[in-house]
Each structure stands twice: as structure tokens, then as C-alpha cells.
Amino acid sequence: MTKREQELLSAAALTAFKLNGQFLELAEHLARPAGLTATWWQVLGAVLHQPLSVSAIAREMGITRQAVQRTADVLVDRGLAEYHDNPAHRRAKLVALTPEGRAANSAIGPHHAQHARQLSGVLGEDQLADAVAALTKLSEALDALELSD
Template identity: 65%
Template sequence: MRSEGAGHVPSEQELLSRAALTVFRLNGQFLGVAEELAKPGGLTAAWWQVLGAVLREPLPVAGIARTMGITRQSVQRIADLLVGRGLAEYVENPAHRRAKLLRPTTAGREAVSRITPPHAQFAARLAAELGPEGFAETVEVLERLTAAMDSATGPPSSPSGADPSPSGGDPSPSGV
């Protein structure tokens, strides 16, 4: 990927392009791995992602979309599928009559819990590849890049004042 000479200092524009291409590739890799990891739970990667967003607390569809950085319509479609399959349910939202909250059902939580063993195994493989400190550093750099992108493009608002990270700091497998 690096074609510059040893003394070449990449421009900001070159760095942005390299970062974007790397993240696009990484996104594809994560989606592929997530599809495989989600199978034991009878889920798809997208279903797992939406269920994972509401494991800690119920959220409105718009809040899930903001947290995940995708459209409300995409989340609505998946949320409706999850509800139809008995993996999630809509509950009243005390803060907003029309925007119901999505929360996992017992079946939804059980589906996510079946993902825990392969999720842990894959996490251990990455940790072995990167080393424990390298893995933690990689996550910190990605979090810094996400924060910088939010700052440079206008940050999305947090759905409920909660931690904007996809897992909210929860060690359970709420997404790859």
C-alpha cells in the first residue's frame, strides 16, 4: 500500500485517502467476520448490530441510527424484522409519545449470548496477532479517528446522553 520513497512525507490529502481506503477495507472485513460470528445466534450482522445497540438500554430507532452512523430507515426496517421474529419489542417512550423505544426480548438476549463464544475466540485471535497493548492502541486510534471525524463533520448527538461507542463500554458482544 505504501509506494512512497523512504524520505517521502505524505500530504494530508494522501493520508486521508489512505485512511479512507483502509477503513473501507476494514469495514468489509468486519462485516464478513460479523456475518460468521452472528450465525450461532441465528442472526445476521445487521440484526446483531441493532440488537447490540439496545442491550444496555432501550433506544428509539433514530437514536440507534445516530449511534451506528446509518439511516433511520435502515434501522427501522431491521427493528421491525427483529420485532416480527420475537427478538425485540417496542415499548412506550416516556420522553416521546410517538417515538417508541426498541429493546431486546429474552429470545433476543439469548441469541446474542450464543454469539459470545465465537466472539471471544475471534477477539483472542486478534489479540494474539496484535499483542494486548497493540490491540488496545489500535482501538484507541480508531476511537480518536472517529472523534476527529465527528468534530470535522459535525458530531451526531448522543441518543440519550449515553456513551456514543457502539458497545457503550459493555464487554458483551454487541457487535463485532
């Protein structure tokens, strides 16, 4: 690895860490009026279209299975999600939205649309799409790395 490659890896990581913080702050801002936290919204969003196991949610969101399990339990306790039997695995239940969870998730929509318009206005839609494509490509490249001790 050249010095430049090391600098680029560090710069990419530091920028991603900053972006993560910025997106979490935005997510908290968007979720709060709907009575959610960013974490709750993240898990509800993962099962918006279909029920998933806790492990599948964790893989999709890039967070630990334990963190998803704790969050799913809270969402179930609050009536925003429910557990369903999983035909593929007896012990691994599926997390699914309840009507209350779907309503809470939907309540975020107008605010989300407003912030999407603002961000697109700052960057321009094409540049925002290019940024998303670059971030996706970077994520895929990181997935392809062989991490060894």
C-alpha cells in the same frame, strides 16, 4: 490541504472501508450460528443494556434511521425485540430486547471470545488497545469536521 494530507485522508478512508468489510464479514460469521445477521446483531447489541429509539440506534451505529427501522421491524416480527412506549416522545417508540433476543445475542459470546483471543494473539493486547484508541480518536476527529457543500 497539502498533497500529503490528501494522501493520508485517502489512505485512512480506504483502510476504513476495507476494515468495515472485514468486520462485516466477521460479524456475519459470528452471527450466523445464532440465527442472526450482522445487521440484526448490530441493532440487538445497541439495545443490550437499555432500550433506545430507532434514531438513537442509528446515531450510535452510524447507519440511517430508515435502515434501523426496517431491521427493528424484522426483529420485532421474529420475537427478538419489542417496542416500548417512550416517555420522552409519544411517537418514537423504544426498541428493547426480548428474552429470545438476549439469548441469541448471548449465543454469539463464545465464538466472539475465540476470535478476540486470536486477534489479540496476532497483534498483542497492547497494540490492539492502541489501534482501538487511534480509531476512536479518528472517529471523533471526523465528527468534528464541518461538512459543507
